[in-house]
Amino acid sequence: METMRKQLTEKTHETASGIIHYWIDKIDADAVTLVFLPGLTADHRLFEKQIEHFKGKLNVFVWDPPAHASSWPFKFDFNLFDKAKWLHEILEQEKITRPVIVGQSMGGYVGQAFAELYPEKLQGFISIDSAPLQRKYLTGIELWLLKRMEPIYLLYPWNCLLRDGTKGTAESEYGRKLIYDILMVYDGDKKRYAKLAGHGYKILAEAYEKDLPYEISCPALLICGEKDKAGSTLRFNKAWHKNTGIPIKWIKDAGHNSNTDKPEIVNQLIEGFVHTINPAPLSSQ
Numbered sequence: 001m002e003t004m005r006k007q008l009t010e011k012t013h014e015t016a017s018g019i020i021h022y023w024i025d026k027i028d029a030d031a032v033t034l035v036f037l038p039g040l041t042a043d044h045r046l047f048e049k050q051i052e053h054f055k056g057k058l059n060v061f062v063w064d065p066p067a068h069a070s071s072w073p074f075k076f077d078f079n080l081f082d083k084a085k086w087l088h089e090i091l092e093q094e095k096i097t098r099p100v101i102v103g104q105s106m107g108g109y110v111g112q113a114f115a116e117l118y119p120e121k122l123q124g125f126i127s128i129d130s131a132p133l134q135r136k137y138l139t140g141i142e143l144w145l146l147k148r149m150e151p152i153y154l155l156y157p158w159n160c161l162l163r164d165g166t167k168g169t170a171e172s173e174y175g176r177k178l179i180y181d182i183l184m185v186y187d188g189d190k191k192r193y194a195k196l197a198g199h200g201y202k203i204l205a206e207a208y209e210k211d212l213p214y215e216i217s218c219p220a221l222l223i224c225g226e227k228d229k230a231g232s233t234l235r236f237n238k239a240w241h242k243n244t245g246i247p248i249k250w251i252k253d254a255g256h257n258s259n260t261d262k263p264e265i266v267n268q269l270i271e272g273f274v275h276t277i278n279p280a281p282l283s284s285q
Contacts, residue, residue, distance in 0.1 A: 007055055008062075013090045015066070018074030020086060024064035025055050032123060032278050033059035035087070035268070037107025039129075039257075040200040041193065042163075042182050043069035043167070046104060049263035050270065057282040058274065059262060061096065063087075065106070067196055069185050076199045080207040084113035088121070100124035100277070101163045101268060104199055105230065109133055112214050113207060124277050125220040126270060129228055129256045131236035133207055133214040142232065146205035150198020158190045160164060170257045171227055171253055175260035220246045223266060225254030 008023035022061035023044055034054055044062040046072040054060050066083055066136070087110065091099055100123050105112035108130020115122050131137065153161065165183050170176045186193035224237040233256065241248040249269055254261035271282070 008051065008060070013086065013093065015078075015082075015086055017082070018066060020063060020066055020090070021070040022090060023059065024059075024061045026059045026094070026096075027056065028059065029095060030098070031059050031101055032274055033061055035091070035096075035101045036060070036062040037087075037101060037103040037110050038062070038065060038068070038104030039107055040065075041068065041186070041197055042179065042257075043185070045178065045182055046257065046260065047102075048178070050102070050259060050267060053263070054270070059096065061091075061094070061099075063090075065110075067199070069182075076195060079203045080109060080113045081117065083110050084117055087114060088118055091121075094177045098123045098278075100126065100274060102126045102128065103130055104128040105130050105256065106204070106234075109204055109207065111169070112216070113203065114176045115218070116212055116214050118195050119215075119217050122218045124218050124273065125225065126218050126273060127221070127237075127240075128223045128259050128266065129225055129230065129233055131231075131233055132240045133212075135208050135211040137236055137239060138208055143205055143208060146201045146208075150194050150203040152192070153194035153197050154208045156280075158187070158193075161190070162187075163195065168229055169256040170261055171225070171255040172261040175255070175257050178259060178260055216244070216246065219273070219277050221269065222246050222248040223251060223258060223269060224248065225251045225256060225258035225261060227254060227256070228256045230256040249260055261262075 008025045010023050013020045038046040043064045047062050064071040101111035108127040112127055112133045166176045166180045170179055222237055226235055251258040251262050259266040
């Protein structure tokens with residue numbers, strides 16, 4: 001993981017709520033940039049297998065989301081659209097003109113908010129174990145629960161949260177070890193972890209309640225693990241594909257973090273997707 005960080009250039013972006021840390025490797029200003037957005041409570045390390053594969057072939061970007069890991073301290077006064085706006089500011093600052101957002105879980109929601117705000121800026125969108133943001137997909141009880149997750153997290157012992165966060169999101173030994181290491185950032189500070197998770201679900205609920213179109217007008221791909229146990233992700237992805245026609249790829253023996261359970265397969269899918277929008281061969285640097 002430290003090797004991955006050394007391979008990329010670490011930078012920061014200051015906001016009114018706190019400082020965001022991100023990592024970037026740009027080999028060609030005119031090339032596609034893979035913008036990797038980790039899920040809730042995860043950080044940049046979630047995509048280490050993707051960074052290893054694509055570094056030197058395409059421009060790559062990954063961040064620690066606001067209030068996560070090194071992007072801390074951070075005020076919990078932001079919403080999903082603030083995250084999308086800050087991402088846009090960073091991409092503009094870095095002169096990234098052809099972003100392909102690859103969002104895992106919550107990262108996919110940020111990607112959809114970005115698409116709502118800046119549809120003309122997005123070159124492509126890949127959802128990894130995320131879900132559609134349109135209000136029609138969510139039941140009333142699911143929306144109600146999203147607003148009340150922080151006290152639920154506070155009730156659970158830390159070792160139970162750690163167990164559920166590892167075995168509940170990944171199927172592979174590598175995937176479980178990785179997410180365990182990521183979650184250990186919050187070891188000894190369960191209140192911060194509960195606040196982070198609770199706030200994330202709350203701003204997600206608020207984004208649903210806006211009842212915006214959240215249409216993906218650029219080329220898109222849905223990727224989902226067949227063994228995803230996170231909420232209603234399987235149901236959401238089946239309906240998302242059926243209602244929009246966006247292609248979907250089901251990953252066998254993979255859980256909610258399918259990019260860590262089956263990185264080679266997911267990397268091939270990302271590479272194939274990029275080739276459809278950018279037929280030129282990838283750099284061999």
